[in-house]
Amino acid sequence: MTDRLPGFNTLAIHAGAAPDKTTGARATPIYQTASFVFDDVDHAASLFGLQAFGNIYSRITNPTNAVLEERIAALEGGTAAVAVASGHAAEFLTMNALMQPGDEFIAANKLYGGSINQFNHAYKNFGWNVVWADTDDPSSFERAITPRTRAIFCESIANPGGVVTDIAALSDIAKRHNIPLVVDNTMATPYLIRPFEHGADIVVHSATKFLGGHGNSIGGLVVDGGTFNWAGDDRYPTLSKPRPEYAEMVLAENFGNFAFAIAIRVLGLRDLGPALAPFNAFLILNGIETLPLRMQRHCDNALAIANHLAHHPAVEWVSYPGLETDRYHGLARRYSPLGSGAVFTIGLKGGYEAGVKLVSNLQLFSHLANIGDTRSLVIHPASTTHRQLSDPQKITAGAGPEVVRLSIGLEDPADLIEDLDAALA
């Protein structure tokens, strides 16, 4: 072998994994154990004092999860990663490491609905304040910065699908003000977009979606880009100040360019506890092995169906950046040249009634609240996820009465088109 780095397909299968040393097992075993035996008392002491890396308890580390962590770090091009119980746990532990009570972060206003709820409501309990900026106007982020701003948060390809973020423009602003840029890369996955290449400092994932890819397990990941210098920065005491629980160790000084990942693990997972079950890590690892194949098919199918629907008489509009006429097509070509993802929205000429009819009539598409499955999925936000909002709020959130969201799976596109045509008729 030369010192050339392996390609993305190879990393998706091999990064972090090796045949099991004791059994020879080729697939990564599921280490279904709560605890790990110490070699001796000195070994135990060095593990607890963070002087040695090793397993203590599966809330903090687990060998199956470790393979998943190394693999996503390799695919994203980060220095280290931490597997957690869900995408929401990844966002929460990230903010917990960055924020103190009274601090603020700026979030792009086009986000997964669950993140909007988490930021607006749950974070209030911690004294963390979200300030919203316009995804489509990077200068609105710069105007929102105050001395209490501790992070900028966006999605690479944003919900409800069809929005591409200018990550480099947000990174320029973040760097000018020395604030870390956190990118939720769930909808794109590193196959389509690697946010660190565009200036992100931290990447978070819901592994529930395309990484796992089969709609069978909830999981999340935090990836440290190793790019932000926390040392000596009083704004980030979790990383820059002596930790009383670790003999006054300063994480930023001790762990350098993977200090953020360490903080997520030894403070976030250890104290707050949203650990990923090793069985789920195994299923997500299995999913990632075929990520490049699946994502390309997801994108190709989605483009074929978006094209078909754009010419359908019952459809008023299609919002998919892969279409040449789409307002995000230029950003999609720049950030996501292999494809524009699998999730997009359409507007039906028949309004609310037509939306309800479509989700009721579809046979092959499943009517449910998820994205990123092998199976094609559909939801009518106005009658489900967004039904509690007022009509003007629905429209602002991209969930007007006529809007239907599709997550295109891996079936034959001809079958999906037949299903859509029959349901629209």
Ligand SMILES: *Cc1c(COP(=O)(O)O)cnc(C)c1O
């Ligand atoms: C689903 C999702 C989340 C939340 O992830 P869970 O695994 O459901 O907790 C966060 N961000 C995006 C973009 C998502 O699609």
